[in-house]
Amino acid sequence: MSIEIKNINKSFKSKKTDQLSVLENINLTIEDGELVCLLGPSGCGKTTLLRLIAGLDQPTSGEIVANGEVVKKPSGDRAVIFQQYSLFPWLTVLQNVTFGLEMTKKGSKEENIAAAERYLTSVGLIDFKDSYPHELSGGMKQRVAIIRSLLNHSPILLMDEPFSALDMQNRHKLQAQLIGVWKRFENTIVFVTHDVDEAVYLADKIVILDKNPGRIANIVDVDIERPRKRESEEFIALQETIVKDLDMGD
């Protein structure tokens, strides 16, 4: 499912000034099955842009078209994986994972549970299916959240720095797993991050945002073959270029 972002402006009312412009004149096309990273310093409006795509907020002007339809409100077609842990604490892992399927009434109960168990097995969480979220580590929680969205067959995954609270080792592991599932399910992924390394590792296309007000500073295509090696020359070179790019914005 492709996403077209057309002339998006977003401003908030603030106490000091009348209007605080967060995003200005954003135009961007995200192709079906593409993995795009929105990269930028904090305060550049990358999370705001993601929320607009999700339909959780409305733009001040302009429109976002996902799969030919203007985004007006949140939908199961565009799952969001939040930076904060977002599992329902009163449901077990299995109940959390099948939540979306129940909401969209896809499949019978038995089919859903079987599918959920298959997915949980594939990320090594099957032993925790009857555990509650508070019994899981941060990395496990985010994996469950991702499985929950994948199982729902959301064609678009919107991810807001989902791995930022994890230690480096876990972060790298989950990034690799994300690439794995993305290849398998061919979702369109929009991934917000402030981590250059993460963006270069994951993205087909890196959209660099600038702040005050947030606008697109540059779009970088990443042609490095997967699986990407962090120590490879081209990886390091691209990382350096992007860091320089970001510095110029400041």
Add this chain to the structure above:
Amino acid sequence: MLDNYRNKFIPLILPICIILIWYLITEGTGMVNPYILPGPITVCQSAWSLILSGKLLTNTLDTLYKVFGGLILASIVAIPLGILLGWYKTLEDIATLVISVLRPIPPVAWIPFSILWFGIGMFPAVFIIFMGCVFPILVYTIDGVKRTDKVLIESAQTLGASDWNVLKRVILPSAVPYVVSGLKVGIGIALMCTISAEMVGSSSGLGYMILTATSLFDPGTTVVGMLDIGLIGIIFDFVFTKAQDRIFW
């Protein structure tokens, strides 16, 4: 192991001391006239005869019926209303002034009207209990609904949940701990209200028993009634604390 015994024993020290001193100043030395304060042995004798005659049980049950009646009625009104007011900001704005004015009125202040409207018996007491618990339950429920984590609501929406399902599957379970706290506060108030209500407009229950015993020069029964209320309070508290432990979110 030793620690365990220690922790169980320590809370008992003070009650034992109090009973000893109580015995010493009343039946032990006769310092205090039994009509001013009955001694522990008199109280035990009263308790025993009240248990044998079945009066203690009937009066306790009578009080509990009223407590639960009022509490259930208050829950039926306050929980759905609290969900509505917590969810629709406009409704809350409309209701907030009325709630703030009615809430601080002590439930016993409703006694005159309760007798005017419902006469004597079960109903005036239930009404007073209702007035006493409806506001804490309402306020806690509103708070619980409003405190639902925004991220959970948004997650549910992006997983395809309708507004109704967001309410049913996210907001309600998330508000449960607050509602239970509201009920816990409510039941404490209900117990207090019941006794007061029974002392005025009733012919049965522990409050009635306490008051009539005093005028019949039977202070032992009064003390038994008071301790019975304390015991009921502890049991409720224990049950609700257990319930809260089970709600881990």
